[in-house]
Amino acid sequence: MLNIESTAIEARDNLISQKVATLPPSGIRKFFDLLSSMEDIISLGIGEPDFVTPWHIREAGTYSLEKGYTMYTSNSGMPELRQELTSYLELHYGISYHPEHEILVTTGSSEGLDLALRAIINPGDEVIIPDPCYVAYPADIILAGGVPILIPTNEENNFVVRATDIEARITKQTKAILVGYPANPTGAVMSKKESRAISELAKKHDLLVISDEIYARLVYGDEHICFPSLPMMRECTILISGLSKSHAMTGWRIGYVAAERRFIQALTKIHQYTMLSAPTIAQMAAIEALRNGEAEVQKMVQEYNRRRRFMVKRLNEIGLPCFEPKGAFYAFPSIKATGMSSEEFAEKLLLEEKVAVVPGTAFGACGEGFVRCCYATSLSNIEEALRRMGRFIRKNRLTT
Amino acid sequence: MKEIFEILEQHARATPEQISTMVDKPVSEVEQIIKQAEKDRTILKYRTIIDWSKLGQEDVWALIEVRVTPQRDVGFDAIAERIYQFPEVYSAYLVSGTYELAMLVRGKHMQEISSFVTEKLAPLEQVQSTVTHFLLKRYKENGETFHLLKEANRRLPITP
């Protein structure tokens, strides 16, 4: 469980809300401060593409500035963009949404996630999430007044939450299940069977599903299963996604939510007061990305796949067993052979070999014994980082 | 199979072992494909793109437009071969438009290129005229840009 008290801000400040004061700081942030003071580091700790946004998309952004598109757009996003988004979802996942009533353009999928949680949670409502998971999930739930219920996952279940484990934790307070596959930090994907089981559970207990599919395009091998496309799931799923990872557009801050009208209306209510509209230039660039970006997406996916195979093989070779990540751009090797905790490992590796990885515990207690290595970096960086890690392991392996 | 060549085109120093991991094929098969490609000249050469200006040893380059008269039976091929055999010629193309042959010529200094043009190229019987454009700055070559921001300047060292 998330231990809020132990990591809370020490000096209670009456001017800061209790909820915020007691919110644990991101485990990644802590590491960031250590890192910023060092030089010549190879970082496998970056959770974003190393590719710059493809030129034709950047050019569309520039052009929109030249044309003077510097004003707010409609709250729900430019109509052309919502139209493109619905075609895109239809094309890739065979699921259709109404561009006018069932799509909301957001400032990154981060905003979509926050809106979805705030729109559905009453004080004390429980939201089920996997452990380990993306750092924002538990925090966003707490900020929305809910209670995160963490379901442990591990290598044996491929880091995918099992329906039976979820069912055991369902109470009268349970409101929703929040899943995010392909997953950050593990690279796990959810199989058809696994997602079916969760969908049946959601139906049985009348639960909402929030599905964060930001990494949906980055899958290697099995086709991505879009959660709302499962039988009877469209009506109870809020789909969160964006262009950050697929089109290498993290800095543009553009995302979207797709769901039935009543949900989109509720989310839009918050969005119109807190955000007004997503950045206009980014919306114009996103239209171009969706219309003409497919070839570039596939090129990037192919490149990630090569690096993925390379990194996973090398990790296993140097003695850090790694289950096969089939999505996103993360590998999540076990470091148990060193006997160190994840934090110790990450810190020591950084100081001794100048390689940055993220301790698994930054993503939840069940991340203990693992570190997250991102392969969205050049092949030569991966090669050199793994060489250094190999040397580190030879020095630090337990010899019993 | 195409993927093996795509990797090599970007990364000539990739070893068969590395490539085999990246494309998920046995090393022996990758080696076989590469060996065959070297033999049948699908792979012509492994080259390195160097920014010589960093070493203060930049060559002089010129783009030369050549107008030539085609010859019976062999068209432009014979005269093209006559010209591209000169070591000064770095690249040579037959092009459509107002002239026929486009040449990228490389020399140690301007003098070297101008004497190539006046003494070797222009006097050839089939050559009607030439236009020489000296290159002032190299922006991009073989898909690589010469002046790019380093990755470190763009991305934060650690993000969620």
Ligand SMILES: Cc1ncc(COP(=O)(O)O)c(C=O)c1O
């Ligand atoms: C699982 C997951 N969801 C959402 C996000 C947020 O992405 P954005 O707000 O750029 O769309 C990230 C970013 O790292 C992520 O890893």
